[in-house]
Amino acid sequence: LTSLGIGAYGVANIPVVQDDAGAGGLFGARGRLGLIGPLVFEPSITYFSNQDTEVDGIPFEAPELTSYAFNLLLKWGGSYATGGIGSSWLEIPGGPEGGYETTYNFGGGYEFPAGPVAVDISPRVFVVETADSASRKNVALMAGVNYYFF
Amino acid sequence: MRKILNPGSGVALAALGLVAAISGCLTSGTEVFTYEMEDINVSATGFTRTPVDLTENDTFNDHVDEIRLIDRVGFTCNIVNPGSPTSVSIYFSKENIPNDADVPTQATPLFTNLAAPSGTRTIGYDESLTLIQNFEALQEVIESGQFVIYSQPTDPFALTIADPVLVITFTVGL
Numbered sequence: 026l027t028s029l030g031i032g033a034y035g036v037a038n039i040p041v042v043q044d045d046a047g048a049g050g051l052f053g054a055r056g057r058l059g060l061i062g063p064l065v066f067e068p069s070i071t072y073f074s075n076q077d078t079e080v081d082g083i084p085f086e087a088p089e090l091t092s093y094a095f096n097l098l099l100k101w102g103g104s105y106a107t108g109g110i111g112s113s114w115l116e117i118p119g120g121p122e123g124g125y126e127t128t129y130n131f132g133g134g135y136e137f138p139a140g141p142v143a144v145d146i147s148p149r150v151f152v153v154e155t156a157d158s159a160s161r162k163n164v165a166l167m168a169g170v171n172y173y174f175f
Numbered sequence: 176m177r178k179i180l181n182p183g184s185g186v187a188l189a190a191l192g193l194v195a196a197i198s199g200c201l202t203s204g205t206e207v208f209t210y211e212m213e214d215i216n217v218s219a220t221g222f223t224r225t226p227v228d229l230t231e232n233d234t235f236n237d238h239v240d241e242i243r244l245i246d247r248v249g250f251t252c253n254i255v256n257p258g259s260p261t262s263v264s265i266y267f268s269k270e271n272i273p274n275d276a277d278v279p280t281q282a283t284p285l286f287t288n289l290a291a292p293s294g295t296r297t298i299g300y301d302e303s304l305t306l307i308q309n310f311e312a313l314q315e316v317i318e319s320g321q322f323v324i325y326s327q328p329t330d331p332f333a334l335t336i337a338d339p340v341l342v343i344t345f346t347v348g349l
Contacts, residue, residue, distance in 0.1 A: 154200050158203065
């Protein structure tokens with residue numbers, strides 16, 4: 026390992042083309058393990074807080090979404106690109122029983138280091154595969170703090 | 176000679192794999208549409224049949240060949256019962272079942288023995304989600320676009336299911 030850190034993050038979640046879910050917050054936790062060269066491995070858990078919404082005056086309770094992801098980061102300087110795969114718990118009120126769905130995510134970010142601490146800003150897209158060729162997509166605007174042990 | 180893949184190439188390959196994996200499902204969206212039906216006058220004797228043709232709805236019709244998932248199904252209505260308290264059962268099937276005696280065994284219950292007190296009982300969308308049985312079978316008939324609803328009161332009293340509206344959430348190709 027070239028580095029080892031932990032972090033927490035939050036801010037905003039924007040469902041994309043989902044009539045039955047409104048934008049809300051998110052929060053999560055992650056680890057950062059430096060591998061070789063510019064590669065960093067990042068396991069994480071993210072809770073998406075979709076908001077209830079209304080369509081034609083009909084109230085819709087928002088889907089519940091918790092995503093577990095394993096990402097690779099390619100870093101250069103403070104910047105990084107990232108992509109990962111994982112699984113999300115998705116429960117749609119009034120829909121089929123909740124279950125785990127394969128989830129992909131990709132995005133980028135920037136770390137502002139200050140000693141062992143770094144402020145981390147990262148927009149990402151989460152793609153939760155709900156059926157063959159079907160998904161629910163959420164844009165995650167993540168900002169948080171990482172602490173590096175070394 | 177052993178060739179070592181540099182980390183940058185490895186990430187690029189992984190990124191390509193990721194794009195390939197998700198490209199099929201990126202072009203989908205989840206939409207809601209409502210289908211308003213005529214009042215259903217439930218006969219005191221036998222099942223009342225109501226054909227449903229979702230292709231009459233523009234949103235459904237626009238995506239009928241690109242339906243990938245029926246996410247949730249609910250309804251709203253008013254059950255108007257001018258007589259004594261009773262209950263009502265509703266079944267559905269893809270094809271019409273002409274013989275009343277076959278309906279309970281060949282059709283699928285949407286809900287059974289729903290209380291219909293004297294007067295009007297309003298069922299909102301959230302409550303309907305708790306009433307619906309056999310969601311998977313309902314997904315199938317909705318995806319097909321056309322099906323038949325059978326309604327019958329438990330007791331021999333006529334009642335009306337007024338202003339019935341189906342509320343359907345589906346994920347479709349864009």
